[in-house]
Amino acid sequence: MVKFLSQSDFFTQKEELVLLPFRFERMADGRFIISNLLGDMDFFTEDELNKIVNKDIFPGDGLYERAFSLQFIANAPQEFQLQTLAARLRSRLQFLQTPTPLHIFVVTLRCEHSCPYCQVSRRSCDKQLYDMPLEIAFKGVDVAFQTPSPAIKIEFQGGEPLLNFSLIKEIVLYSERKSSEIKKYVSFVMTTNLALMDDNILSFCKHHNVHISTSLDGPESLHNKNRPRPGGNSYQLAKQNIQKIQKEWGNDYVSALMTTTEASLSDVKGIIDEYVNLNLGGIFLRPLSPYGFAIKTKYYKKYDDHEWFDFYKKGLSYILDINKKGKHFPEFYTALILKRLLTDIPTGYVDLRSPSGIGLGALIYNYDGKVYAADEGRMLAEMGDHEFLLGDIKKDDYFDIILSEKLISIISKTLTQCAPQCKDCVFEPVCGADPVYHYATQKDVLGIKSLSKFCSRQKNVISYIVNILQNDPEDAKILRSWIR
Amino acid sequence: MKPLTLSGNIVDFKVNKKYQDNDVFRVFDMQSKHGGNKNIYLITTEESENLWGDDENKVYLYIDGLYINKKNKNFIVLPKSFSYLSSGDAIAFNFSKKNLRVLFRENSRHNYFLVTENCNHYCLMCSQPPKNLDDSWVLNRLKKLIPLLPCKTDFIGFTGGEPFTNVDSFLEIISLCNAHVQANHIHVLSNGRYFKDRLIAEKLSKVANKNLTIGIPLYSSVDWIHDYVVQSKGALNETMMGILHLKEYGLNIEIRVVLNKITTERLEETALWISKNLPFVNHVALMGLENTGFALANDDVVWIDPVEYKKALSNSVNILQSVGLSVSIYNLPFCVLDQSVWNISRQSIADWKNAYLPQCETCQAKPYCAGFFSSGRPKLSSGITPVKDSKVLELLK
Numbered sequence: 001m002v003k004f005l006s007q008s009d010f011f012t013q014k015e016e017l018v019l020l021p022f023r024f025e026r027m028a029d030g031r032f033i034i035s036n037l038l039g040d041m042d043f044f045t046e047d048e049l050n051k052i053v054n055k056d057i058f059p060g061d062g063l064y065e066r067a068f069s070l071q072f073i074a075n076a077p078q079e080f081q082l083q084t085l086a087a088r089l090r091s092r093l094q095f096l097q098t099p100t101p102l103h104i105f106v107v108t109l110r111c112e113h114s115c116p117y118c119q120v121s122r123r124s125c126d127k128q129l130y131d132m133p134l135e136i137a138f139k140g141v142d143v144a145f146q147t148p149s150p151a152i153k154i155e156f157q158g159g160e161p162l163l164n165f166s167l168i169k170e171i172v173l174y175s176e177r178k179s180s181e182i183k184k185y186v187s188f189v190m191t192t193n194l195a196l197m198d199d200n201i202l203s204f205c206k207h208h209n210v211h212i213s214t215s216l217d218g219p220e221s222l223h224n225k226n227r228p229r230p231g232g233n234s235y236q237l238a239k240q241n242i243q244k245i246q247k248e249w250g251n252d253y254v255s256a257l258m259t260t261t262e263a264s265l266s267d268v269k270g271i272i273d274e275y276v277n278l279n280l281g282g283i284f285l286r287p288l289s290p291y292g293f294a295i296k297t298k299y300y301k302k303y304d305d306h307e308w309f310d311f312y313k314k315g316l317s318y319i320l321d322i323n324k325k326g327k328h329f330p331e332f333y334t335a336l337i338l339k340r341l342l343t344d345i346p347t348g349y350v351d352l353r354s355p356s357g358i359g360l361g362a363l364i365y366n367y368d369g370k371v372y373a374a375d376e377g378r379m380l381a382e383m384g385d386h387e388f389l390l391g392d393i394k395k396d397d398y399f400d401i402i403l404s405e406k407l408i409s410i411i412s413k414t415l416t417q418c419a420p421q422c423k424d425c426v427f428e429p430v431c432g433a434d435p436v437y438h439y440a441t442q443k444d445v446l447g448i449k450s451l452s453k454f455c456s457r458q459k460n461v462i463s464y465i466v467n468i469l470q471n472d473p474e475d476a477k478i479l480r481s482w483i484r
Numbered sequence: 485m486k487p488l489t490l491s492g493n494i495v496d497f498k499v500n501k502k503y504q505d506n507d508v509f510r511v512f513d514m515q516s517k518h519g520g521n522k523n524i525y526l527i528t529t530e531e532s533e534n535l536w537g538d539d540e541n542k543v544y545l546y547i548d549g550l551y552i553n554k555k556n557k558n559f560i561v562l563p564k565s566f567s568y569l570s571s572g573d574a575i576a577f578n579f580s581k582k583n584l585r586v587l588f589r590e591n592s593r594h595n596y597f598l599v600t601e602n603c604n605h606y607c608l609m610c611s612q613p614p615k616n617l618d619d620s621w622v623l624n625r626l627k628k629l630i631p632l633l634p635c636k637t638d639f640i641g642f643t644g645g646e647p648f649t650n651v652d653s654f655l656e657i658i659s660l661c662n663a664h665v666q667a668n669h670i671h672v673l674s675n676g677r678y679f680k681d682r683l684i685a686e687k688l689s690k691v692a693n694k695n696l697t698i699g700i701p702l703y704s705s706v707d708w709i710h711d712y713v714v715q716s717k718g719a720l721n722e723t724m725m726g727i728l729h730l731k732e733y734g735l736n737i738e739i740r741v742v743l744n745k746i747t748t749e750r751l752e753e754t755a756l757w758i759s760k761n762l763p764f765v766n767h768v769a770l771m772g773l774e775n776t777g778f779a780l781a782n783d784d785v786v787w788i789d790p791v792e793y794k795k796a797l798s799n800s801v802n803i804l805q806s807v808g809l810s811v812s813i814y815n816l817p818f819c820v821l822d823q824s825v826w827n828i829s830r831q832s833i834a835d836w837k838n839a840y841l842p843q844c845e846t847c848q849a850k851p852y853c854a855g856f857f858s859s860g861r862p863k864l865s866s867g868i869t870p871v872k873d874s875k876v877l878e879l880l881k
């Protein structure tokens with residue numbers, strides 16, 4: 001008769017038990033979130049936390065198993081957990097191997113809209129002054145192609161880029177030539193309010209695969225209130241053109257972004273319905289950013305972060321209902337967080353990573369040839385603050401820019417891995433350094449996190465999502481379907 | 485379906501002395517030459533078929549003994565139960581014991597070769613309990629077999645024991661496979677522990693082609709639970725190190741979770757852990773328990789009615805799939821599975837393993853259902869209920 005050993009013959013001995021690095025934070029309801037080195041997290045009671053910390057746990061008691069599975073504890077002579085964590089950390093930081101995949105060209109500052117919260121645009125019609133000259137554009141493309149990343153994306157911004165579409169054409173054609181010459185993949189996206197879209201432009205975009213990203217703030221009255229233009233028909237034009245692109249080209253080629261203003265707060269359902277009805281494939285419920293005129297005109301101060309968080313929660317629950325009816329419709333901010341919580345896929349989103357994505361994730365080529373580390377950096381520059389100015393296309397190449405003292409100093413100062421508060425924060429693996437935000441609000445790239453609305457928003461949103469994942473299986477299933 | 489007879493006794497034989505015990509023969513159909521008689525074959529140990537001219541070398545294989553021509557220099561007679569043999573099959577004869585074993589069947593979609601019965605695990609529910617003895621002759625027989633296989637085949641599988649017990653000999657077998665057979669898939673069922681030594685993973689990567697997958701059982705994210713199931717302390721650590729090394733060398737990995745009472749207790753936790761720590765594996769197989777071998781002896785610790793883990797199983801599948809993992813369920817009938825996972829439920833990997841119950845006759849899902857093992861002593865779930873609504877079959881498309 002064969003003999004089998006019993007469970008207890010395989011139990012880890014107390015002296016073999018070691019703690020691996022983990023972080024924790026008390027929630028409002030008294031429970032604790034505990035997270036391992038990479039952001040695998042779950043809720044525990046205070047008593048459970050104490051037991052783990054004191055290694056007062058035993059195989060078979062359920063707590064040992066949870067803690068082992070989440071890699072808060074290990075069996076000291078065994079190395080697999082450390083090696084697994086190390087391999088995963090490598091994947092999470094993989095974006096460092098392909099620096100600067102995104103290159104934003106501000107082809108003109110001119111715009112025919114006059115949005116009250118807009119950061120940079122000019123109503124002026126002076127082409128000479130505010131359009132990007134051809135040789136600057138080409139030099140910018142040369143710099144973009146110097147990046148080590150095997151694939152780059154070129155984004156056209158303004159002002160309203162359609163006011164200088166002839167330059168966009170030149171840039172696209174020139175980039176395509178370079179792409180086939182030096183075998184670096186290039187893709188394009190244009191951020192436009194679509195008011196000036198026409199058949200010729202659309203046909204060019206379609207032919208050269210220039211994706212369209214537009215603005216849509218919600219239902220007609222809200223959108224037009226936010227985005228005044230002569231004729232008061234911003235919404236009409238956006239909607240009409242979104243549908244036209246979808247019909248003639250396909251749903252995947254046009255996406256929209258919304259800006260949450262004070263007027264949006266009371267109508268999250270209306271806004272979401274607008275996106276659903278227009279088949280926009282999802283929505284990004286993002287708060288207003290504290291830059292440029294938004295600060296100057298006190299627009300940014302018009303609602304506080306609690307109001308935004310309520311707006312977000314209401315929106316998310318409405319979106320979950322839509323998904324329950326069988327429609328795949330993600331909220332993109334939640335999806336970004338989920339991807340960081342549930343996978344080690346390096347995120348391309350510049351604000352949710354550390355080292356920060358400024359410069360390393362994206363470079364901005366302003367119309368005048370100045371190169372900025374972040375889109376908001378040039379908005380600050382318009383107000384006379386050059387903190388994020390990295391160089392000038394007329395004399396610098398990619399390496400001058402990316403290795404500039406200024407960029408290195410900002411990035412190294414803001415690593416969440418060692419920043420005060422962040423380094424001890426349970427959400428750190430899922431969060432990111434946002435030096436531009438903190439500079440704009442606190443005049444300090446690092447920032448005091450307890451005063452930071454970015455930080456409080458992150459804490460609110462992440463713990464809210466973790467709670468759904470752990471406690472609401474039906475909603476969790478929907479959230480999981482958003483990460484792919 | 486009745487399981488085929490894969491081994492049995494020789495009825496009568498006369499062969500040249502050069503043929504020895506454990507020689508492997510390839511079967512050739514004689515239909516064209518012998519007026520369509522399906523009971524006469526020629527067999528050979530040679531790799532090439534050009535040696536048929538010389539009568540000395542011709543070995544006739546008769547099934548059922550009706551047409552024997554005793555004037556043949558070499559002949560072997562087998563009982564009727566082997567009448568399923570066909571061209572391309574391979575057989576090993578043991579003349580001194582007058583018996584034989586069919587090693588390869590061209591008509592089977594899933595030919596598995598046993599490499600050794602030695603193993604460094606002693607799993608509570610092992611269906612082929614390991615033995616501690618020198619069986620290197622099995623490897624030697626495989627070395628003779630591989631060159632006789634058809635030059636193209638869909639699938640070749642290796643099991644044990646632990647196939648990598650004798651690493652170098654087994655790597656030689658893999659190289660032989662690559663030299664002689666164009667197989668779409670080569671599958672090796674291994675516990676992966678030998679790859680804790682990075683060098684062995686490197687060696688394997690040098691002989692392996694893209695078609696090779698190592699299928700590795702993994703039972704829990706918790707050290708003692710996995711170690712207990714496989715009855716070996718430190719096993720999870722070595723298996724995980726092995727998986728990381730295999731990944732480092734770009735080898736294809738399949739994770740296999742056998743669903744028993746112990747592994748299903750924390751199934752969702754295991755799934756979540758796999759989804760986070762091993763999202764790079766090529767396939768995750770969730771497998772119903774085969775009630776045979778040690779599973780019978782350990783019935784009280786391993787058996788669980790699949791309906792009890794129905795919800796946990798479908799949640800686990802969802803968790804695994806959400807990170808992009810490809811997942812399959814084996815050995816479980818539809819009626820004990822949540823409908824959301826029907827589309828990834830596969831019929832048994834061995835075609836003789838799908839058996840059904842009388843009530844299955846009225847079931848709409850039967851043509852696609854994995855049914856029950858015809859081997860061992862099947863224990864029945866309380867959840868067996870024929871599927872009446874043919875609409876649900878849409879889920880399978």
Ligand code: SF4
Pocket residue numbers: 416421422423425426427428431432449454455456458459
């Ligand atoms: S910003 Fe706030 S939430 Fe994010 S890591 Fe730092 S302290 Fe944590």
Ligand code: SF4
Pocket residue numbers: 817818819820840841843844847848849850853854855868869870871
């Ligand atoms: S009743 Fe029989 S055939 Fe039908 S699903 Fe159940 S086991 Fe399969």
